[in-house]
Structures are given as structure tokens and as C-alpha cells.
Amino acid sequence: MALDEYTEQTGGPADEIRSEFTKVGTSPDRPDGIDKVTGRARFGADAYAPGMLHGVIVRSPHAHARIVSIDTSRAEAAPGVKAVVTRADFADGQSGEDWAVMENVMAGDTALYDGHAVAALAATSLLEARDAARLIEVEYQILPHVTDVDEAMKDGAPVIREGAADNSVPAGMHPNVVRYHSSGHGDVDQGFAEADLVIEDHFVTAATHQGYIEPHACLATMGGDGRAELWCCTQGHWNVQKLCAATVGIEQSKLRVTASEIGGGFGGKTTVFVEPVALALSRKANKPVKVVMTRSEVFRASGPTASTSMDVKIGMKKDGTMTAARGVFRCQGGAFPGAPMEFTSMCAFAPYALKHVSQIGYDVMTNRPKQAAYRAPGSPMAAFAVESVVDELCNKLGLDPIEVRLKNASRMGTKASFGPTWDRIGLVETLEEAKAHPHFSAPLAPGAGRGISCGFWFNHGGETSVTMAMSEDGSAQLMVGTPDIGGSRASMALMAAEELGIPYENVRVTVADTASLGYNEVSHGSRVTYASGLATIQAARDTVRKLCARAAAKWGIDEDAVTWQDGCAVPSGPNAGDFDPLPIDRICRVMGRTGGPIVGHYEATPEGAGVSFATHIVDAEVDRETGATKVTRYTVVQDAGKAIHPTYVEGQFQGGAAQGIGWALNEEYVYGPDGRLQNAGFLDYRIPVASDLPMIDTVIVEVPNPGHPYGVRGVGETSICPPLAAIANAVSNAAGVRMRQLPMRPSRVLEALEDQD
Amino acid sequence: MRYHTPESFEDASAIAAGAEGVTRYLAGGTDILVQMRSDIVTPDDLIDIKHIVGVKEIARSDDGGWRIGAAVAGAELGEHDGVGADWPGVVEAMELVGSTQVQGRATLTGNLCNASPAADSVPAMIAAGATVSVTGPDGPRKIAVEDVPTGPGQISLVRGEVVTAVNLPARGPGGGDAYLRFTPRTEMDIAVVGCGISLTRDGDTITSARVALGAVAPTALLVEAAAAALVGGTLDDGALDALAAAAEAACNPIDDKRGTIRFRTHVAGVLARRVAKIAYDRAGGAK
Numbered sequence A: 001m002a003l004d005e006y007t008e009q010t011g012g013p014a015d016e017i018r019s020e021f022t023k024v025g026t027s028p029d030r031p032d033g034i035d036k037v038t039g040r041a042r043f044g045a046d047a048y049a050p051g052m053l054h055g056v057i058v059r060s061p062h063a064h065a066r067i068v069s070i071d072t073s074r075a076e077a078a079p080g081v082k083a084v085v086t087r088a089d090f091a092d093g094q095s096g097e098d099w100a101v102m103e104n105v106m107a108g109d110t111a112l113y114d115g116h117a118v119a120a121l122a123a124t125s126l127l128e129a130r131d132a133a134r135l136i137e138v139e140y141q142i143l144p145h146v147t148d149v150d151e152a153m154k155d156g157a158p159v160i161r162e163g164a165a166d167n168s169v170p171a172g173m174h175p176n177v178v179r180y181h182s183s184g185h186g187d188v189d190q191g192f193a194e195a196d197l198v199i200e201d202h203f204v205t206a207a208t209h210q211g212y213i214e215p216h217a218c219l220a221t222m223g224g225d226g227r228a229e230l231w232c233c234t235q236g237h238w239n240v241q242k243l244c245a246a247t248v249g250i251e252q253s254k255l256r257v258t259a260s261e262i263g264g265g266f267g268g269k270t271t272v273f274v275e276p277v278a279l280a281l282s283r284k285a286n287k288p289v290k291v292v293m294t295r296s297e298v299f300r301a302s303g304p305t306a307s308t309s310m311d312v313k314i315g316m317k318k319d320g321t322m323t324a325a326r327g328v329f330r331c332q333g334g335a336f337p338g339a340p341m342e343f344t345s346m347c348a349f350a351p352y353a354l355k356h357v358s359q360i361g362y363d364v365m366t367n368r369p370k371q372a373a374y375r376a377p378g379s380p381m382a383a384f385a386v387e388s389v390v391d392e393l394c395n396k397l398g399l400d401p402i403e404v405r406l407k408n409a410s411r412m413g414t415k416a417s418f419g420p421t422w423d424r425i426g427l428v429e430t431l432e433e434a435k436a437h438p439h440f441s442a443p444l445a446p447g448a449g450r451g452i453s454c455g456f457w458f459n460h461g462g463e464t465s466v467t468m469a470m471s472e473d474g475s476a477q478l479m480v481g482t483p484d485i486g487g488s489r490a491s492m493a494l495m496a497a498e499e500l501g502i503p504y505e506n507v508r509v510t511v512a513d514t515a516s517l518g519y520n521e522v523s524h525g526s527r528v529t530y531a532s533g534l535a536t537i538q539a540a541r542d543t544v545r546k547l548c549a550r551a552a553a554k555w556g557i558d559e560d561a562v563t564w565q566d567g568c569a570v571p572s573g574p575n576a577g578d579f580d581p582l583p584i585d586r587i588c589r590v591m592g593r594t595g596g597p598i599v600g601h602y603e604a605t606p607e608g609a610g611v612s613f614a615t616h617i618v619d620a621e622v623d624r625e626t627g628a629t630k631v632t633r634y635t636v637v638q639d640a641g642k643a644i645h646p647t648y649v650e651g652q653f654q655g656g657a658a659q660g661i662g663w664a665l666n667e668e669y670v671y672g673p674d675g676r677l678q679n680a681g682f683l684d685y686r687i688p689v690a691s692d693l694p695m696i697d698t699v700i701v702e703v704p705n706p707g708h709p710y711g712v713r714g715v716g717e718t719s720i721c722p723p724l725a726a727i728a729n730a731v732s733n734a735a736g737v738r739m740r741q742l743p744m745r746p747s748r749v750l751e752a753l754e755d756q757d
Numbered sequence B: 001m002r003y004h005t006p007e008s009f010e011d012a013s014a015i016a017a018g019a020e021g022v023t024r025y026l027a028g029g030t031d032i033l034v035q036m037r038s039d040i041v042t043p044d045d046l047i048d049i050k051h052i053v054g055v056k057e058i059a060r061s062d063d064g065g066w067r068i069g070a071a072v073a074g075a076e077l078g079e080h081d082g083v084g085a086d087w088p089g090v091v092e093a094m095e096l097v098g099s100t101q102v103q104g105r106a107t108l109t110g111n112l113c114n115a116s117p118a119a120d121s122v123p124a125m126i127a128a129g130a131t132v133s134v135t136g137p138d139g140p141r142k143i144a145v146e147d148v149p150t151g152p153g154q155i156s157l158v159r160g161e162v163v164t165a166v167n168l169p170a171r172g173p174g175g176g177d178a179y180l181r182f183t184p185r186t187e188m189d190i191a192v193v194g195c196g197i198s199l200t201r202d203g204d205t206i207t208s209a210r211v212a213l214g215a216v217a218p219t220a221l222l223v224e225a226a227a228a229a230l231v232g233g234t235l236d237d238g239a240l241d242a243l244a245a246a247a248e249a250a251c252n253p254i255d256d257k258r259g260t261i262r263f264r265t266h267v268a269g270v271l272a273r274r275v276a277k278i279a280y281d282r283a284g285g286a287k
């Protein structure tokens, strides 16, 4: 979910929440499964066009440098080269986020981070393109740089861009502080005075990358008339259409964007990086151009999440009552505004019903790549800081970590730390399930530690448009506009099949291109199963109404006198008349003669996404001689509202935990004193491998969301909110020393152990 | 770039001797192909040695040791019962390299000649007292493994020389070896510290030992003071302390993204203790 898109989620459809299902709640194979395991699925780099060229991007080797000149003449003369572009080949005059995207996609007069694109070229082969790229001569004037969030806020720190701050920022702050957030209620000082114990601590987290397995890739075709086609791996092709149109300077409808299969996104594919470059090269060369990032480009130039520096203070009574909480969250999001500090602030204390609470956030610019969304942007870091302090309070006061959380838990009707009053939420249920889970009461091996954490994410609705077209044989074709990043085609097919009363296999779900469906917001904010799911159900109900109308016409009775049952139109009661059930295939077979094609649709911006909470339990062991940490047991308990396809819900739970383990233990962007990224590859950017992970147990809690016809809440993001804290608590309890900085790599744990002795 | 597929080491050597510019051999390719892909090295001549007869053979040598062809892959070494029985430490070190896919290609020879200070099989080979057979313009010779790397990415072979095989000595009675490395991840990672130890026992008493450390200096180190701490004793706590102290003292690491000086030095001592215990048990007949 992008930063400006959080609106308070209220209300929902008037309909009752359905609770009886025959298909929803089962876990059939995903429709894209065979294609993916046999290699037939077409990802971003799997598109080819006649006469296609290969594009390569030239990137700044400096953290911060003025571009004095760019000489492309030698590259233009190199064998096979058909086009060279610099910023001058893009449109100008953008504002707001469009401007930031333009500036990030191709630097203007200043390179703002190591890896910032400064030029690009296209040649007939990739080898020629790579060779020619070395011939582009860029003269730089190196400027002082800063990559650390606390350093960037200090007096005298190099200014990334003068005048970048908006008017939320209090006077007197460094120009690198570009946005400010403050929220809360009550009087925290009074609350702290009421506490028996107050703990205040400082926490730091490193920037981490989403680590999707598929690099950014696209194939662009653009003619001299400005009409263009783009194939790319993205979480949202309408957004790609919008951003590309703004950066290459064409009307949106001139560009048709098709989303490929996607090899992971986790938020990082909600914007554009190479797509406008491929279009500009294609326009100039008048040929199709393919651009595929290398892994090192993915690390250097696509968006990681923010790094943070945080202070959290919480007061507690001896009986576990939390009296007040305050947090200050400084988030660094690279060389542009956008670090998700308001989400960090708003999520921080969301699990707790607090009389006195205050949260402050700072969005700070540095010489790093422009951050992009990463699964519940900002929330995991907040949970790390807050839940660590809660754990420490429980330890010091000798209290049970689940009982304390239950005592203070947000519930329906309590006021959220960031303002609204909670609707029906499932935090307490996740805590109760965690308490009852055998994991929580299992004895710990000597030297092992256990950690608990709660986590929260808003979830999102967003613009959604869905069309359902019936085939003559009674099978259905569903067009959605949300790229399938987590098995959503299976969930859509289940919901459609449930409503139509036809087999799951008889629904084909297609992610339609931008020219074939109404606008759809990006697959983010855990919105797909909620919003596209809601739209699918409504489009299916629209279809059913039309099917019933055909039966009514055939029987010569009122449309209202026909209902839909198990895939058949039936008279609604004895008064409606005595007709045999009319099956869907018989209605569809003659639809051409009975009124034309049967198509249902639905378009809306649903706003009842329904927030989601989770509680995680983690056991960890620490090798006290080397500082090495091992997660030995992991249990995720999360509220899914209603699990449409339980296996994929579990997959989301496990995936969040797995990414959290990497973030907590080893993943980090490492910058050298020269401001260059030291570990732009999977060897030294250590995401967990299979053997680093325990079996991740899952418990699906279902507290229905009143805003969805089946009660669905998004599940994709909440699962990554508790892990950092839960793992840090487990490691801290195992080591006997509080770990306040992520990642908890072995050298850091060992130093903490040594300092403790 | 010219790609060659000679059918004998003499031909390979002649091509290399006559070549100008950058020359590389292609054994498993798991280092060199990666380096080419990432623009670290662009060879003018790439000489594939896998077409040479016998290059994938593992054979008993006359002295009772083993001769391992230059293109024998890690997986092949791992499945060879004889080498594994004699030199489990060398085999376990090589098997740590990469993943199943990488194991199908990666070789001891490539691991050594790539000359990474962190190469896993190298400390184990040094501890074992391994040598390499080399063919070159001046005829064949044997070089101790510890004398091959001279610095990161640098080896002592002269232009035209090529490794034909790795030789492991006869194990003899009462011997045992072991290798451990420390990595932040469980797999697919690069050693922050590696330690190989080979020793022989007479009853409970250690009669000879070789201790080698990887990733703590520009090349893998043979640490004689550490070996001296073991010989004559029964691996009691005093010997282990002396071993760890000698191992730490030998370290001359760098501070980098993979580990600090303080951390590497400390872990070298920890690993030396752990490896010595395994080698000692193996020498005593433990499987």
C-alpha cells in the first residue's frame, strides 16, 4: 500500500456474511501450478519480439555526485548499438511522486546513490550492449554523502535535496527530514507517573530487500506514433501504465501493459524501474527493447525497505497493566521522500488499548536507493522495538508475556493508538490460540529461549474491477486486474465456483491487461483476496442474476421468482411455478438466442478491508562461543477472517515468518565508507536458505471481517509484522542479553555476550 | 575469447605457455564462469581440461595414498568410499562447497587454484599434507598445497603450468582428520573462518598433527605452533587452550562485511578446539 493511500476502513456491504460453503475453505491445486513447475509459465524475461534489442543501463558508481557531462558518442558508434538515452529523452514537468519516479528511473543533474541510472542503451545483442555501455563516459563531480539515518539528521550532514521537505516538518530540522508524523492521545507523562516500572530503549534495524527471486524485467514496443505495448513483471500494471505515461510523456491509453507471471514482489514491484527506460529506448530505436536487471542491479537500484532508528518507552504496573507508551521512529528511505514512518508510528502500539500514547515519525532522506514497499511497510520494525520493551517489562516484573498482552489487548470498541475505534478484530483470539498451543507450554532445552510478539497491519481495499464471462458450455472466465502474487487465481476461482455452483476447475481466471478491464489498483496492502475477491463474488452474483433472468423468460415467470441453487436456476417456491431445475450449461448453450452473451461485472473501491493481527511464538538457541543463532521452533497464529484457500493462507503465514527470520538474523544493506553498497548479491546479502528454517507451524484464526461477503481479511502482510520482535525476544531470552539492533548476526550476538560478561 | 579443449595436459600446458593476455583453465567452472559473468575476469584463452583422459579418476597411488584427478567433482569425491574412509576431513570440506548443483561440477583443484583465502577444501588439504602434481614447460613437479596460493587470487604456478591431480598421502594407522567452517548461514555461504586438523594417535597420545586455518589471512595458513600444542598430549583442556591461543595468534584477518578482526580471531580459536576433538575421536576409531 502506498503511503498516501491509507484511509480509515469503515463499513462494508450490507449483505450478511456467508458462512456455509462447499468449495471455499478447501485447498485445490493452483491453476498456475503445472505451468510453474514445468517451466511453461512466462515471467518478465520470457517475452521475445521480432527484431528485439537488448537494453543495458549505466549506473552511478558514486553515492552522491553531480553529473558534469555524459559523452555517448563512442557508445553510439559501437557495433550493434541502435539507441542511447539519457534524461533528455524523457518527458519533463512531472510533479509529486511522478517526478520522484522520473528522477529515480533516470538521474537528472545529480546521481543520488550508488546504482542510480544515468544513461541507457539498446543493441542487437546483450553482449554488444554490455560492451557498449562501458563506452559511455560520464564525468562526475563527487559530493559528500550520507547513508545512515541518524547521521543524516545531524547538523552539517550533506543535504540530499534542498527544499524536499513538506510543511509537516517542524521548523529547525535538518533539510533531510522531509516528512513528519505525530499521533496519539492522552497524557503520556501522567501515564508514566502511574507506572511501577518504565523502560525506555533505543532500537536500530537495517534496510532489507524484498529478495524476490525474479529480477525486474520487461519488453517494450513503442512506435513513432506514441502507441506502445509493455510486458513486464509487476504487482500492478495500471500503475505501471500511469507512471510510464508520465515519464515518457504519452497519454495513458496509448500504452497497453500486460503483467507477466511474477516471481515474487512483496511490495517491491509496485512501482517502475526499467520499464520507462525500455520504452524510451524502443521509441528512439523504433524496435522492441527488452531490459532485464541483473541481481546486483536489483540490490543497488530497486527499492529495499527503510532502515530505522527508534526510541520506545512504555510504563507498566506490577499487575501488567500498560499505563502509557511513547515511540519516536526515524525511517530512512533513500534519496526521495517516502520512508513509511507514519505506518511505523501507527502500527507501533496498535495491539494495545492505551489511555496515554504518543508516536512520532520522521521520514529522512539519505544517499541510498529509493525505498519501495516491503510487506506491511514500516510495521515490522515498530513491532521489533515495542514488543522488545514489552518483553523486557514482562521479564523484569515476572509476568507471563501472553497474559500481559491479553490484559492490554485492543478489542472491538477500544480506541486505537492512532485514532479510530476498533471494529470486530481478532487479536485476543490469536493470543488465546497461542496460549493454548502446545508450543507455548513445551519445555525449553537448556540454553534456549522463547519469544512472543504480536503484530498488526491495516490491510487495504482500493480500486477494483472484475468481469465474468460465461462460455456456451457453462464454464466461466473471470478477468481480474490484480497480478497473482500469492495464489489468488485459485482463491478467485473458488469464490466464483462457490457462487455459480460449478466445479472449481470450470473457472478460468485471467489477469487481464490494462486495455481489457477497468482500472485496478496494485496487488498490495493485502488487498487481492479481499477486494478482487469481493468483486469476484459480486460479479458472479451479477452473472447469476442474468442467468436467472434467462430462466425466468423461458418459464414465463417473474425474474424475482427464480433463485440459484447448485448451478441451476430453480423456481423460488411453489407459488413461482413447477419447473425442473435449469442447469447453467443449458442456459449458456442458448444464450446467443435468448438475449446475447452473459457477462457479469463489478467495479468499486471497497473500504471494509478489515485489519488483521497475529501472534507468533519462537524458540531459538544461541551458540555462546560463536554467537550463531538457530531458530528451532516457530508457530504463527493469525486472523484470516475467512481462509478461502487454507493452504495458501498458511503459505503466506510461513512466508512472512521466513522473511522475518532473514531480516532478524542476517539480512542487511552494508554500506562502505565510500557510500557504496558492499553486498549487492545473494552471497553476502544473506536471505535464509531452506536449512536455516525450522518447520513453521500455523494456526488460522477466523474472526470474520464485516466488510467482506465471506468475512475475508488480507493475510499477506500481517505475517511479517511479529517475526523480528518474536525472534529478538527468543534470542535475547536465550542469550540473557537484550538484542536491540538488527540483524542479530553472529558477530553482533557474540559482542553482546562478551560485553555482558 | 578462445575456447580450447586439449586432450592431454601437455597440450593444455603448451596452449597456456603460448598464450598472451589472460588465460584461465576450466575445471568445474563454478568460479571462473561466475567471474566471467560478473565481469571480474574476461579470459582471452579459456582452456577446458575436462576432455583430458583420466582427469576424472580417483586412484590409489603407489605409496598407499590417493590421486584425485583435476576434474573430479565434489559429488564424485563424496561418493568414493576409499577416500572418505581415509580422509573424511578433506571430503567433508569439499562437500561443504556450494549446493547439490555446484557439487556436480566444483573440484578440489579449482577450489585451490582460484586462491580464495576462504576456500573450504584448502585448509583440510593442507592439514592432510596434500600435494598437487603439475605439468609445465619445465616438466612435471609436485607442490605442497600450502605453497600453491600466494595471495588472494594469486598462485605460485608459472605460465604454462597446469595442475593434473591432487595427491593425498597414505593415511596410516591411528590417523584422523576433520574440517569445520563458520558461516552465518547454514549453507550457500562463504567461510568467515575455516579450520582443518589432521593428527595421529598412539593410544591416547597425539604423535603428530597439522593444523590449518582459512579465511583469517591472505592465504590459508599452516599453523605449526598450533600443531605443537597438540603433539605429545592427550587433548586435555590445557592442550585445547594452547591450541586455541596459537590459532588466534596466527590470525591476520581483515575487517570486512563478512566478519570483523575480533570476531574472526575469536572464532578461529573456537573452531580449532572443536575440530581437534573430532579429529582426535576419528583417529581413535570413531566413525
Ligand SMILES: Cc1cc2nc3c(=O)[nH]c(=O)nc-3n(C[C@H](O)[C@H](O)[C@H](O)COP(=O)(O)OP(=O)(O)OC[C@H]3O[C@@H](n4cnc5c(N)ncnc54)[C@H](O)[C@@H]3O)c2cc1C
Binding pocket: B023, B024, B025, B026, B027, B028, B029, B030, B031, B032, B033, B034, B049, B070, B096, B097, B098, B099, B102, B105, B106, B107, B108, B109, B110, B111, B112, B113, B114, B118, B119, B120, B121, B161, B162, B163, B164, B188, B189, B190, B191
Ligand atoms: C553457488 C556457489 C557456491 C559456492 N560455495 C562455495 C563454498 O561453500 N566454499 C568454497 O570454498 N567455494 C565455494 N564456491 C566456489 C567454487 O565452487 C569452488 O571454489 C570450486 O571448488 C571451484 O572449482 P571449479 O572446478 O569449479 O573451478 P573453476 O571455476 O573451473 O576454476 C577456478 C580457478 O582455478 C583455475 N584452475 C582450474 N583448473 C586448473 C588446473 N587444472 N590447473 C591450474 N589452474 C586451474 C582456473 O583457471 C580458475 O582460475 C561456490 C561457488 C558457487 C557458484
